[in-house]
Amino acid sequence: MSEATELRELYQQLLQRLERNEREFRRLGRAVWKVQEDERRRIARELHDGVGQNLTVLKHRLHELDAALAPRDDALRGTVAAALALCGDTLEDTRELSRMLRPPILDDLGLEAALRWLVRSQGQSSGAQVTLEIDALPPLDGELQTLLFRVTQEALTNAAKHAGAGEIQVVLHRRGASLLLEIFDNGRGCDPELALASGGNGLGGMRERLRLYGGQLQLRSAVGEGMRVSARVPLDYT
Amino acid sequence: MPPAPIRVLIADDHTMVRESLVSLLRSGGVDIVGQAADGLDTLKQAQALRPDVVVTDLSMPRLSGLEVIRRLFDSLPEVRVLVLTMHQEDEYILQAVRAGATGYMVKDSPASELLAAVHSVHTGKGYFGPQAARALAEQLRHPERDLGNPYGRLTPREREVFHLIAEGLTTKEIARQLTISVKTAENHRARVLEKLAVRNTAELVRYALRKGLLD
Numbered sequence: 001m002s003e004a005t006e007l008r009e010l011y012q013q014l015l016q017r018l019e020r021n022e023r024e025f026r027r028l029g030r031a032v033w034k035v036q037e038d039e040r041r042r043i044a045r046e047l048h049d050g051v052g053q054n055l056t057v058l059k060h061r062l063h064e065l066d067a068a069l070a071p072r073d074d075a076l077r078g079t080v081a082a083a084l085a086l087c088g089d090t091l092e093d094t095r096e097l098s099r100m101l102r103p104p105i106l107d108d109l110g111l112e113a114a115l116r117w118l119v120r121s122q123g124q125s126s127g128a129q130v131t132l133e134i135d136a137l138p139p140l141d142g143e144l145q146t147l148l149f150r151v152t153q154e155a156l157t158n159a160a161k162h163a164g165a166g167e168i169q170v171v172l173h174r175r176g177a178s179l180l181l182e183i184f185d186n187g188r189g190c191d192p193e194l195a196l197a198s199g200g201n202g203l204g205g206m207r208e209r210l211r212l213y214g215g216q217l218q219l220r221s222a223v224g225e226g227m228r229v230s231a232r233v234p235l236d237y238t
Numbered sequence: 239m240p241p242a243p244i245r246v247l248i249a250d251d252h253t254m255v256r257e258s259l260v261s262l263l264r265s266g267g268v269d270i271v272g273q274a275a276d277g278l279d280t281l282k283q284a285q286a287l288r289p290d291v292v293v294t295d296l297s298m299p300r301l302s303g304l305e306v307i308r309r310l311f312d313s314l315p316e317v318r319v320l321v322l323t324m325h326q327e328d329e330y331i332l333q334a335v336r337a338g339a340t341g342y343m344v345k346d347s348p349a350s351e352l353l354a355a356v357h358s359v360h361t362g363k364g365y366f367g368p369q370a371a372r373a374l375a376e377q378l379r380h381p382e383r384d385l386g387n388p389y390g391r392l393t394p395r396e397r398e399v400f401h402l403i404a405e406g407l408t409t410k411e412i413a414r415q416l417t418i419s420v421k422t423a424e425n426h427r428a429r430v431l432e433k434l435a436v437r438n439t440a441e442l443v444r445y446a447l448r449k450g451l452l453d
Contacts, residue, residue: 048324049252049297049324052324053252053254053255053324053345054254055346056255056258056324056345056346057254057255057258059346060258060259060262060346060349061258063348063349064262064349067349067350088346091346095324095326104297104325105325105327105329105330108296108297108302108325108330109329109330109333113329113333114329116328116329117327117328117329120328133391134391135391135432135433136388136391136432136433136434136435174432
């Protein structure tokens with residue numbers, strides 16, 4: 001074997017090893033993220049079904065107590081009414097905490113229902129007009145659904161809270177063997193480099209997560225001209 | 239002779255909640271004929287007991303509440319279903335009603351409301367709490383947001399193209415009629431087929447017939 005052939009073979013082996021390592025790195029990254037989401041799901045369920053259901057029973061008991069009070073017991077009736085109101089508020093807080101961690105709707109009804117809920121609730125809380133356009137999607141596994149939901153959630157928070165957008169459009173289409181998720185807003189806009197520099201849960205963190213699934217995140221923005229977030233992710237990411 | 243009490247089967251996997259509901263309904267004169275803690279057992283007991291009303295949660299082990307409602311609606315259409323749940327989101331309400339539920343309310347509602355709901359559902363009138371009624375009205379106002387309705391996802395232009403295809407026009411004829419290029423008409427046609435998950439014109443016409451979209 002000539003020296004050149006030998007070198008070429010060595011180079012090929014090195015490349016293959018690099019690719020294997022890269023695949024392994026992505027698999028590990030996805031596994032870490034999955035553990036985190038599973039934990040959130042467990043705590044969210046516990047809040048919703050455990051604490052929430054106990055508060056529900058407590059509310060039933062207070063209603064019974066209220067119904068059993070004599071007509072003249074005005075003072076006690078006031079106390080029970082206050083207890084009922086506190087119980088109701090705590091129940092609502094528990095539901096809200098559960099949704100913040102991981103909305104049960106994502107696991108119960110799937111990505112499309114979860115996105116519709118997200119778009120509506122984000123619109124209600126921020127006052128922005130948020131619309132969703134979505135294709136009939138092929139069956140997606142739980143991890144892809146979570147990924148697309150989290151990217152949308154982050155982009156919406158960014159657009160409504162930080163960029164002060166009044167109109168936001170979410171579009172999810174299938175493009176051949178990939179999914180393309182785009183979020184357009186008419187907010188203040190920002191420097192894409194700076195937005196991507198943030199780690200953790202920000203858009204920078206989302207870009208890292210997308211990479212673990214062989215996907216890409218692109219931001220286009222200019223000050224005063226809104227922002228366009230494009231996430232492309234292959235259907236077969238393994 | 240007073241009317242026979244309403245016969246109710248309660249399905250909820252949380253023992254404390256179930257017991258609380260049983261006691262609330264019993265004190266209101268309702269006859270609790272059975273209690274189930276999962277979806278499959280709910281179906282089994284419903285078949286055996288033939289209750290008037292099934293009061294069910296949506297989140298249950300072994301078979302989700304939504305699937306329980308669907309199967310009850312198919313196999314025992316005379317049995318009314320009242321959903322009693324922690325979920326308030328519109329998407330749950332719409333899917334439950336679509337599956338065949340006659341009523342929907344949140345679990346922490348007062349006993350008086352729960353009793354009124356069971357009576358109303360029993361007479362076939364339906365009962366929807368304020369949140370559920372609002373969600374249903376919203377759906378009627380905006381049917382295009384329907385989750386299970388691909389036609390509703392078409393843009394106005396795509397709907398025009400859809401109807402022209404269904405009427406038997408070729409892509410060229412559609413382009414002429416809408417004064418757009420043949421290439422654009424082809425693109426619209428492809429998008430319509432993709433959104434409706436049909437492969438060709440014949441399947442599209444069948445889809446339109448099935449959904450009652452043709453005049």
